[in-house]
Amino acid sequence: MIAAQHTEIASMVHNGGSADVTIDIGRDFSQTPGGRYVAHGPFSGEAFRRELLVDAMERAIQNDFVVRVILDTVKRSYLSSFLDEAFAGLVRDEGMSKADVQAHLSLVATQPRFLKYKALAEKYLQEA
Amino acid sequence: MRKLSERERRRNIYRARKGNRSSKPASQVVTVFSSTGAEQVLAPLRTVGPPQNFCIRTNTTETLAFLNQLRRKLLNPPLSGTRMLASRARERGRPAPRWIGPYISFENIRRIDPTTALVLAAEYDRARTLLRANTSNVSRLFVVDAHRWHDDVFTTLYDVGFFDLLDIANTSPVQSDADKRTLRFRSGDRNDLVAIDELLDELEAMFEDVGLNADDACFELNGALGEAMENCVRCAYPDGVALAFRHIGRWWMTGALDRRERRMKVAIFDQGVSIPGSLKDWRFYESFSNRFLRMLGVAPDLSQPMFDGEVIRLAIEESATSTYMEKHGKGLGHIKAFVDLCASGRLTIISRNGYYEYEKGQEPVVRSLDVNIGGTLIEWDVTV
Numbered sequence: 224m225i226a227a228q229h230t231e232i233a234s235m236v237h238n239g240g241s242a243d244v245t246i247d248i249g250r251d252f253s254q255t256p257g258g259r260y261v262a263h264g265p266f267s268g269e270a271f272r273r274e275l276l277v278d279a280m281e282r283a284i285q286n287d288f289v290v291r292v293i294l295d296t297v298k299r300s301y302l303s304s305f306l307d308e309a310f311a312g313l314v315r316d317e318g319m320s321k322a323d324v325q326a327h328l329s330l331v332a333t334q335p336r337f338l339k340y341k342a343l344a345e346k347y348l349q350e351a
Numbered sequence: 352m353r354k355l356s357e358r359e360r361r362r363n364i365y366r367a368r369k370g371n372r373s374s375k376p377a378s379q380v381v382t383v384f385s386s387t388g389a390e391q392v393l394a395p396l397r398t399v400g401p402p403q404n405f406c407i408r409t410n411t412t413e414t415l416a417f418l419n420q421l422r423r424k425l426l427n428p429p430l431s432g433t434r435m436l437a438s439r440a441r442e443r444g445r446p447a448p449r450w451i452g453p454y455i456s457f458e459n460i461r462r463i464d465p466t467t468a469l470v471l472a473a474e475y476d477r478a479r480t481l482l483r484a485n486t487s488n489v490s491r492l493f494v495v496d497a498h499r500w501h502d503d504v505f506t507t508l509y510d511v512g513f514f515d516l517l518d519i520a521n522t523s524p525v526q527s528d529a530d531k532r533t534l535r536f537r538s539g540d541r542n543d544l545v546a547i548d549e550l551l552d553e554l555e556a557m558f559e560d561v562g563l564n565a566d567d568a569c570f571e572l573n574g575a576l577g578e579a580m581e582n583c584v585r586c587a588y589p590d591g592v593a594l595a596f597r598h599i600g601r602w603w604m605t606g607a608l609d610r611r612e613r614r615m616k617v618a619i620f621d622q623g624v625s626i627p628g629s630l631k632d633w634r635f636y637e638s639f640s641n642r643f644l645r646m647l648g649v650a651p652d653l654s655q656p657m658f659d660g661e662v663i664r665l666a667i668e669e670s671a672t673s674t675y676m677e678k679h680g681k682g683l684g685h686i687k688a689f690v691d692l693c694a695s696g697r698l699t700i701i702s703r704n705g706y707y708e709y710e711k712g713q714e715p716v717v718r719s720l721d722v723n724i725g726g727t728l729i730e731w732d733v734t735v
Contacts, residue, residue, distance in 0.1 A: 254548075256544065258580070263584045265545065298573075299551065299569065300571055302574055302577040336567075
């Protein structure tokens with residue numbers, strides 16, 4: 224149910240199958256993203272990936288558009304385990320190719336204090 | 352004359368050796384506060400008490416030794432109850448008072464820091480949870496003569512929520528402008544960033560009250576505290592591992608403000624297998640092991656606590672520097688990195704028998720303790 228709602232929210236900014244999809248973590252998922260696994264607590268990286276990211280990324284790869292994930296709308300900093308599980312998990316656990324993910328995923332952070340979390344997520348993706 | 356049995360003979364020898372010592376312990380009247388209210392009871396003069404400086408960081412060995420003693424006592428509480436002291440009842444013409452055995456007295460504590468108060472509260476929380484299974488044990492957790500405790504000690508324990516734990520009172524946090532304030536502890540068994548968010552909100556609000564801005568520190572602390580909580584939830588209570596004391600699989604955390612020194616202190620504690628006790632399942636164990644061998648000249652034996660301090664230090668270094676970052680193991684490095692983001696600060700980790708202290712800009716200080724903390728304690732003490 225939650226996944227369906229999230230996908231719906233994400234899809235609202237998806238225009239006609241060719242424009243980019245935007246997922247705003249603070250708005251569409253949680254102001255307080257959690258740790259790595261669903262089993263360990265709410266708003267985990269695994270939940271974010273499965274409920275919001277996988278579906279959008281599959282469509283993006285299939286239809287050749289970009290999923291923009293806005294990082295800097297959450298209340299405070301991220302846990303490295305959330306970032307790793309959410310983004311590197313696309314390659315490691317969902318079987319997507321690193322090249323596809325890097326070509327169709329754009330992490331967005333404009334506030335200075337979120338830049339390092341963007342860099343961290345990109346690093347984990349690179350190392351996946 | 353009847354011949355004494357062997358048992359009677361031995362008893363007579365024992366009594367003769369014991370001499371003139373009274374068989375009755377010297378007793379006193381004390382006030383017990385428990386979930387059933389306040390009550391005057393008879394108690395022996397002999398008590399069990401924490402050190403005057405009840406602080407894990409500055410008086411580590413004595414404080415941990417007491418906490419171990421407390422743990423045993425709480426989980427195996429002495430008998431207490433109503434015993435008809437017939438002679439007293441006859442003398443005074445009223446029912447005999449309840450009595451308690453040698454009790455835990457906080458009367459001599461002169462100083463307690465919020466982190467130690469948190470660990471103390473966690474021990475009572477565990478005992479409360481485990482004893483609750485047997486309803487006749489519920490009122491066995493109590494404190495004695497709380498009205499005689501040092502004011503600062505009472506205030507810190509009150510603020511941290513100690514009295515609520517024992518169902519003595521449903522207290523509300525003190526809204527004071529005191530220089531030092533302690534937040535009510537929070538506890539859970541999941542990686543709960545909402546709980547962290549609420550704690551940090553409270554800390555920020557306390558700083559705002561005194562005209563300070565802790566926004567940047569709390570922003571970064573969220574990640575460090577979350578990593579510590581994640582480690583606890585994932586590694587502290589593995590299935591099938593027996594600990595020295597029964598556990599309830601939880602973490603406890605609190606925060607405190609020192610306005611005069613513009614310092615913020617946040618701590619998280621668990622009663623699990625510890626960092627050295629969980630490293631064998633670590634993804635980086637092999638490279639950690641190589642690093643250990645290189646640095647100390649011996650292969651790590653994690654069952655031995657003598658290297659626990661070094662084990663913590665090297666695990667943090669491994670976590671911070673490893674380039675092979677698949678899945679688990681990133682947390683420890685981030686826990687330390689938070690201190691470097693602050694103007695000044697200190698990270699203290701005590702896990703099993705290991706003590707690790709890192710002051711920003713300095714080399715970490717490590718040592719292995721004679722006593723086991725019974726889990727892992729992480730404390731950040733930073734300038735805002």
